Amino acid sequence: MTAIDPRITVGVDGSAGSAAAVTWAAKIASARHLELRIVHGLQVAGYYYGGGLSGVGTGVLLEAVWADGERALADARALAASIGPNLVITTEALTDSPVPALIDESRHARMLVVGRTGTGGFAEALLGGTAATVATHAHCPVAVVRGRAGAAEVPEAGPVVVGVDGSPNSEQALAIAFEEASLRGVPLVAVHAWIDASYAETYGSARILTPSETLEEEENRLFSQRLAGWQEKFPDVEIRPELVRDRPRHALLEASRAAQLVVVGSHGRGGFTGMLLGSTSRALVEHADCPVLVVRPERKD
Incomplete structure (x- = not known):
């Protein structure tokens, strides 16, 4: 932490x-x-x-x-x-x-x-x-x-799930999610819902597809590269990448049904530092079927 x-x-x-x-x-x-x-x-x-x-x-x-x-x-x-x-x-x-x-x-x-x-x-x-x-x-x-479907019993089985969107806050959430998965001895499901982002929002305006690549193939390649560095730091963690065409809140809420913990940044692309939770984080806090760990950006003070 x-x-x-x-x-x-x-x-x-x-x-x-x-x-x-x-x-x-x-x-x-x-x-x-x-x-x-x-x-x-x-x-x-x-x-x-x-x-x-x-x-x-x-x-x-x-x-x-x-x-x-x-x-x-x-x-x-x-x-x-x-x-x-x-x-x-x-x-x-x-x-x-x-x-x-x-x-x-x-x-x-x-x-x-x-x-x-x-x-x-x-x-x-x-x-x-x-x-x-x-x-x-x-x-x-x-x-x-939180418990399953609002129940009092909190789940203790299942993987750790983390939302990945390419933002700095998401990277901090990913680091903590790997640590949590390692400490718990469970797999880490890394979810990237790429339909919610444009090229420039996620990877910058310099991103260019090769003639033979589709957008989904490029998303998958960059997603795998991002996870590879963390896999080296936590070789004991089984990583399960999930690249889905869906809104992040929908994909993560669905994943929470089988998870013991969901880790998410307080806001992702387009968020304003110091303001309210992003829509994805808020949806998880209010509706997830397991505990939610919200990670805010690193403070400089």
């Missing part, structure tokens, strides 16, 4: 979705001998005087909010400890709102993990606009833990 801290951080809110995220994150942290940090966003600022509530009732409400938060953290810790008895676990209740809190947490993590649904805290907030903001601005990859 791109961050240097040996930590996986998971946001929880006491929901079934966040429990699935804790389970998934704990298994990874335990297998890779990483610290697991569990955080809960209390969002208590609005309860203080000047935030819409005042008086004695505010103190009682704050106590209840803190108690609920501590309970969510305790339950998540117990769940994680049952999965990895020797796992190093830290917990913290955060008073900031989900977006800045999670982005700040991502500065010190190799991976930030959230569930697919929630009860108004981190996990639910990450879907929709907040998901786009966190995944785009985070300092590490963001995993949204």
